Structure formats: C-alpha cells, structure tokens
Amino acid sequence: MIKLFLILFLLFFDFLSKKLVFTYLDLNNFLPLTSFLDLTHIHNFGISFGLFAGDMPSWFLSLIGILITCFIIYIMVKSENIIEKWALIMIIAGGISNIFDRMINGYVIDFVYLHYKNMYWPAFNFADIYISIGILIFLYKVLKDMHKRMFN
Numbered sequence: 001m002i003k004l005f006l007i008l009f010l011l012f013f014d015f016l017s018k019k020l021v022f023t024y025l026d027l028n029n030f031l032p033l034t035s036f037l038d039l040t041h042i043h044n045f046g047i048s049f050g051l052f053a054g055d056m057p058s059w060f061l062s063l064i065g066i067l068i069t070c071f072i073i074y075i076m077v078k079s080e081n082i083i084e085k086w087a088l089i090m091i092i093a094g095g096i097s098n099i100f101d102r103m104i105n106g107y108v109i110d111f112v113y114l115h116y117k118n119m120y121w122p123a124f125n126f127a128d129i130y131i132s133i134g135i136l137i138f139l140y141k142v143l144k145d146m147h148k149r150m151f152n
Contacts, residue, residue, distance in 0.1 A: 003089050010093035011100075014126040018101060018109040025111070036116050042123045043107040049122045058106040062099055069095040083141045090134030097127035 025031060025041040032038050046053030047061060069092060076088035101108045110123035 003085070007089060007093045007096070010090075010126075010130055011097050014094075014097040014130070015100070017111070017126050021111040022109055030113065036114060038113040038115070039111055040113045040123050042110040042113075043105070044110045044123070045107045048128070058102055062102050065095055065099040065102070069099065081141065084138065087134045087137035087141065090130045090137065092134075094127040094130030094134065097130070098125075101127070 021039065021041050025039060027041050027043065030038045030040045044050055044053070045058070046055075052061070072088055072091055072095065076085055076092065079085050079088065098108050108125065108127075110125050110128075112125060112129075113123045114121040
C-alpha cells in the first residue's frame with residue numbers, strides 16, 4: 001500500500017509541476033533561478049534528450065514506454081529484494097508520468113535546465129529525475145551484489 005501511495009504521490013507531483021510550467025511559463029522561455037539553473041518550458045517530442053523527435057510518432061513512443069514499464073513492473077513483482085523494489089518503483093512512477101504526458105499532449109513537458117558557462121544539459125522534468133534515481137539505486141544494488149560475489 002505504501003508503494004502505491006508513493007507512485008501516486010510522485011505522479012501527482014510531476015503532473016502538478018508540468019501543469020504549473022505549462023500555465024505560467026511561455027513556451028521556449030527561460031526563468032533564471034541561479035547562475036546554473038533555469039526553469040524553462042520545452043515540448044520534447046522525442047525520448048531522452050529529444051532523441052528521435054520527429055522520427056517516430058507520439059503513439060509509437062507511448063507504446064514503447066508502456067511495454068518497457070510493464071516489463072519493469074514484472075521485474076518488480078518477481079523481485080525479492082526490497083532495495084530493488086524501491087528502485088523499480090521510482091522508475092515505474094517516472095515512466096508512467098511521462099507516458100501520460102505524451103499520451104495527453106503528444107509530447108513531454110521538460111522544464112529543469114542546468115548549465116555552466118558554455119556547457120548545457122538538455123532540459124528534463126521530475127519524472128526523469130525519478131527514473132534516474134531509480135536507475136542509480138538499481139545499479140548500486142547490482143554492483144554491490146557483484147562485489148559481494150567476487151570477493152566472498
């Protein structure tokens with residue numbers, strides 16, 4: 001039950017943040033917050049970093065996202081490790097949120113924009129952060145298990 005509540009909370013928080021950006025920040029405008037962080041309003045028609053934008057229809061990217069998310073749900077259900085489960089829940093929440101965004105709008109709203117001098121990171125959203133945190137936790141778990149097997 002706690003896991004479902006977490007997923008719903010993360011979905012709500014991501015949806016709310018995208019709604020606020022969509023409502024209060026004009027498309028392709030930037031609102032500087034610090035010397036390295038801006039809020040922006042970008043429509044991402046591709047996948048991560050805008051890859052495949054214009055190359056694949058929105059419905060196809062949504063379908064791929066649904067299939068991947070279903071596979072991750074399957075892995076989570078089969079997993080017996082609590083750390084693995086929490087990592088996969090983060091990935092699932094981010095995936096579902098971006099899938100809904102793409103299905104509703106035909107694109108994903110990205111708004112967190114990091115930069116330093118002449119170096120720029122592509123804009124992203126909270127769902128992307130959830131996915132990244134989940135992947136990092138999952139990789140940590142896998143590497144820890146590998147280390148344990150190699151040195152024990």
